[in-house]
Amino acid sequence: MKQPSPRGDASALLLAVIGETVASQEESLSRLDAVVEASLARTPDILHDEDLQLTLFCLYELHYSGIDEAGDDWEWNPHLLGVRQRIEAAFEAGVRAATVVGTLPAATSEAVCAELFRLTGEDSGPSMSRFVAKSASHDQLREFLVHRSVSQLREADPHTWAIPRLTGRAKAALVEIQADEYGNGLLPRMHSVLFARTMRELGMDDTYGAYLDAAPAITLASNNLMSLFGLNRRLRGAIVGHLAAYEMTSSQPNRLYSRGFTRHGYGEDATGYFDEHVEADAVHEQIAGRDMAGGLVESDPHLLGDVLFGAAAALAVGSLMTVHIMDAWEEDRSSLRTAGAMAS
Amino acid sequence: MSADALDGVGGGAAPVPAHPLNSGDAAPVSVVACPDGPLLIRGDFQLVGADGSELPRTRRTVALCRCGASVLKPYCDGSHKLIGFRSDP
Numbered sequence: 001m002k003q004p005s006p007r008g009d010a011s012a013l014l015l016a017v018i019g020e021t022v023a024s025q026e027e028s029l030s031r032l033d034a035v036v037e038a039s040l041a042r043t044p045d046i047l048h049d050e051d052l053q054l055t056l057f058c059l060y061e062l063h064y065s066g067i068d069e070a071g072d073d074w075e076w077n078p079h080l081l082g083v084r085q086r087i088e089a090a091f092e093a094g095v096r097a098a099t100v101v102g103t104l105p106a107a108t109s110e111a112v113c114a115e116l117f118r119l120t121g122e123d124s125g126p127s128m129s130r131f132v133a134k135s136a137s138h139d140q141l142r143e144f145l146v147h148r149s150v151s152q153l154r155e156a157d158p159h160t161w162a163i164p165r166l167t168g169r170a171k172a173a174l175v176e177i178q179a180d181e182y183g184n185g186l187l188p189r190m191h192s193v194l195f196a197r198t199m200r201e202l203g204m205d206d207t208y209g210a211y212l213d214a215a216p217a218i219t220l221a222s223n224n225l226m227s228l229f230g231l232n233r234r235l236r237g238a239i240v241g242h243l244a245a246y247e248m249t250s251s252q253p254n255r256l257y258s259r260g261f262t263r264h265g266y267g268e269d270a271t272g273y274f275d276e277h278v279e280a281d282a283v284h285e286q287i288a289g290r291d292m293a294g295g296l297v298e299s300d301p302h303l304l305g306d307v308l309f310g311a312a313a314a315l316a317v318g319s320l321m322t323v324h325i326m327d328a329w330e331e332d333r334s335s336l337r338t339a340g341a342m343a344s
Numbered sequence: 345m346s347a348d349a350l351d352g353v354g355g356g357a358a359p360v361p362a363h364p365l366n367s368g369d370a371a372p373v374s375v376v377a378c379p380d381g382p383l384l385i386r387g388d389f390q391l392v393g394a395d396g397s398e399l400p401r402t403r404r405t406v407a408l409c410r411c412g413a414s415v416l417k418p419y420c421d422g423s424h425k426l427i428g429f430r431s432d433p
């Protein structure tokens with residue numbers, strides 16, 4: 001991914017550090033500790049903190065596609081891992097504070113599945129999908145794609161971290177879902193490829209990170225949440241719950257998103273991504289709830305709370321992102337940081 | 345869901361014909377009746393219409409609508425949740 005623009009002291013220093021060689025950066029690394037500490041102490045709300053979310057996003061990005069000009073040997077640099085853990089701890093605490101986990105169901109597959117369907121079926125605030133279907137302008141469709149592109153251009157990757165951490169029924173279920181996400185061996189059917197096609201149809205750049213500077217903190221936070229859950233084995237229950245919630249809240253919204261693009265005269269090349277999800281996720285949500293999440297809890301009952309936390313966290317952060325976007329759209333403002341990034 | 349959708353489901357006595365989405369050596373078919381939701385079908389099977397012609401299918405495991413509300417029939421599209429479908433008699 002190309003180097004994003006810094007959003008404050010911490011991200012500026014991190015980006016400067018990883019642009020150089022490891023050997024030359026000892027002093028700056030110690031300074032990074034202090035800068036991050038100060039930012040963490042200062043932030044009123046880490047979920048909406050532009051500088052800290054970008055810093056965490058870049059630290060995670062070293063494990064994904066990397067960052068231009070940053071050497072690959074930064075990935076497992078112990079100092080950077082330490083910085084990441086400090087931001088992660090505060091981020092996780094912020095997410096837990098924003099998340100309500102209700103009474104836990106019995107630790108059986110059916111009970112877990114039913115509770116996940118109940119949780120994800122609760123109405124939670126404004127509906128972006130209904131707005132996109134009925135009223136979104138062409139610019140708002142493009143904004144919507146900018147927000148989504150951060151995760152969808154590498155759809156499924158953060159949940160793939162969980163595969164080697166699961167066994168048995170839960171693993172078979174996760175792999176079954178992920179294989180479908182990656183197109184079952186057919187590149188044109190890979191979901192990230194379908195999403196890139198939608199972006200191109202709207203005349204947008206489908207390079208990963210092309211619009212990252214425009215994505216606000218909460219959009220980065222929703223991505224960081226998946227990486228936090230996916231990259232920490234202790235949170236394997238949460239990444240599983242996150243995926244289940246994600247699949248369970250997908251079919252109907254995607255049908256509405258598709259309608260919004262059709263309303264603006266777009267055809268199958270633009271709507272294919274959304275249409276595919278209507279059918280795929282109606283399958284995935286069943287597998288995810290019963291076999292993956294339910295299977296994991298049956299084999300490891302003490303993960304019950306984590307699974308439900310992961311699902312509730314996905315919903316909580318997702319709805320903060322929706323609120324951010326809808327608040328802006330209702331006031332006829334752009335929901336992006338830099339509307340200029342959208343110029344076609 | 346309609347009977348024609350179920351016609352093609354199952355290994356039964358006849359060997360399952362080669363299908364690009366099947367695994368080759370016939371795998372036992374399983375049909376999971378998801379509470380308040382679709383029928384989830386896994387394994388080697390063929391899904392055919394009343395005239396015997398194969399229905400469009402792009403994934404190995406499919407969910408067949410049994411609430412009647414899907415607009416993607418015979419596949420489930422999640423509409424059962426919107427209409428509050430209950431599978432218990």
Ligand code: FES
Nearest residue numbers: 409410411420424
């Ligand atoms: S069973 Fe899912 S839409 Fe009918």
